[in-house]
Amino acid sequence: MARSARPRRSPARRRLHRLRLRLTAAYTLITVVGLACLSWLVLRTDDQARRDAEYDEMRRRASVAASLVYYEHDRIRLDGLRDDEATTGTPQVLVLERRPGGDPVTVFRGRTAPFAVPPSALRAATRSAMDEEGPVRSDARDRSGAPVRLLAVPFYHDATDEVAGAAVAVGDPERGAAEHRGLALSLAVGAGALTALAALTGHVLSGRSVRPAWQALEQQERLLADAAHELRTPVAVMRGSVELAAGAPGGPEAHLPRIGRAADRMADVVENLLARGRLEAAADVVRAEPLRLDQLVEEVCAELPGSGSRPELRLEESVTDADAALVRVAVRNLLDNAVRHGHRAGAPDRADLLVTVRGPEVWVADRGPGVDPAKLPELVERFRSPGGGTGIGLSLVRRVAEAHGGALTVRARPGGGAEFVLRLAPARPRHDRRRGWGRTLTMRS
Structure with missing residues (x-):
């Protein structure tokens, strides 16, 4: 039976591994050199002290004899x-x-x-x-x-x-040479033990030193995997549509809507990937500013394509501190998920959606098959979306919620379906609430 081949490391991972080994070797070498110099100094000092003690005793005896x-x-x-x-x-x-x-x-x-x-x-x-x-x-x-x-x-x-x-x-x-040799042996054993400890410590410390690089590499690989996974479908749709249009006797006009939808989907994918890249960077991710959450949700709902998926809106005036660009991506992904999976039985072309804004929370309810709340952690994993989705959408919603100090939850909707709740952190108290609201009237794309 042939052995299963071990997965090969990427060149970047191999370079990081070699860097860690070099750091460990350098730390160990420095320790060895330091211990060797210290041991030589101790042995030389002990030998000189032993020699001086011997000469002092010889001087005493000779002086007494001469006197x-x-x-x-x-x-x-x-x-x-x-x-x-x-x-x-x-x-x-x-x-x-x-x-x-x-x-x-x-x-x-x-x-x-x-x-x-x-x-x-x-x-x-x-x-x-x-x-x-x-x-x-x-x-x-x-x-x-x-x-x-x-x-x-x-x-x-x-x-x-x-x-x-x-x-x-x-x-x-x-x-006194026996004591000197015993000291040398003790120094050799101690130096060997300290060298082994230094090698182990250096390996641990070098691992911690390159950990940010490992994390950055993993983030880059995840982002590339997301890009490949997300862009594969719209690119395939556009390529197939172009091939069909090229051979169609009536010209490409009949395929333009399909190409346009694929282009829109690709634009959404690019925006999701950019948002995920910001979250993966983990540095100055959330630029929190006073935000009219109800106005942002209303704008995102108005941008939904088609007329058969217009949600019912129940929006309360709500102000929170959040990053408008990230929240916009999260709300759009929630709506896309509801449009894709929220159809009534027997009405495949119409999604029954209800969008509610209440305080720092956005509720998106549908009439689909529903979601078991216990399976939410599995559902928000990348590439785990059932029913034809790509799987990055809900994962990104959860990341945006956590970056704002909130969470993503789901529960069964009364009468059938699911209700996803995007909860953000509440707004900080302000001395001048009206001035804070005035800064939120202009929404950023």
């Missing part, structure tokens, strides 16, 4: 070093004395000697400290090739005050 060295009768005395805690453990402490005419030699080695440092490295550190007459740092390697750190502090001859040698502390670079 415990003294001379008695030109002989170096080291008895104070053997019992002091500064010469045990790590860092290891050694004492080198300069002999006349020769290199420094080791005269004391701490009881704990974990490092076998070559004598040449110890002598070089001692000579540097003696020449500088101050603490000197250096790096070296023991006999196994492992790195070690050296810090030499000079000591002086008690009788001559000359530099006589140096106490050398040998430190282990791997001291």
Whole structure:
């Protein structure tokens, strides 16, 4: 069995999808770079702090050892070093004395000697400290090739005050390395978790960022679908009429009325589509102004084509705040729906209509088969109109009502038929009602 083909996305939808992925990737990349820089800074700071702490301990031990060295009768005395805690453990402490005419030699080695440092490295550190007459740092390697750190502090001859040698502390670079590696592992795990969270957050935020574009694209696609659906019938009628007129022996005059009706229908479709485009834009949709609702309904009823569908009018003087152009489209669509579906049984050419204006409400009643109020939500869906309609009319009426803070409802008409009620928001209170009415006497098309 062949698999059903998945619907292909339009190029615009694919571009929006790629844009969302790029935004997610950019957000994630920025987060990764930021976390990497922060982790490097933390690790570098921790390593430097660990190094400084090691050197501070080496300086303390070497300084204590240098202070415990003294001379008695030109002989170096080291008895104070053997019992002091500064010469045990790590860092290891050694004492080198300069002999006349020769290199420094080791005269004391701490009881704990974990490092076998070559004598040449110890002598070089001692000579540097003696020449500088101050603490000197250096790096070296023991006999196994492992790195070690050296810090030499000079000591002086008690009788001559000359530099006589140096106490050398040998430190282990791997001291505290386990904690440093644990910190690095923790940073790696934390950065990975934060990166995953950033990717998820970026995906959500990018989706919200492109949501207006998605909505605009969906509105455009709906508008195009409406245009194709609505224009198909009148265009087909006009094309068929033109083809028949071209081959008719009596000329095209007999087909002109049909072509004219199709052109009128196309004009109504274009006006509906423009109104729907305004509503889909969702920005400054309703330009509410004081409006004489009864006068507008009377004008729309007078524009109905033919004489067999003239409705009975019951109009009360009514002023509301509304957009005249949108309300005109909504009322005309209600009337078109009633003319199409409101025929009495046995009278297919005549629609029995009653149009009432009462406050901010427009009632359009017919004698058709009626409508179940529970099915109104399904009825006002696009392209769901039964009986040959296109389905956009009542959907547009509902949108206009909601844009004005109202609603579209339906109920059974006593004696048979349906009553559709277009309810708009009531007019706002005005200090000067007469001045407000005066602005509504001129109706806008």
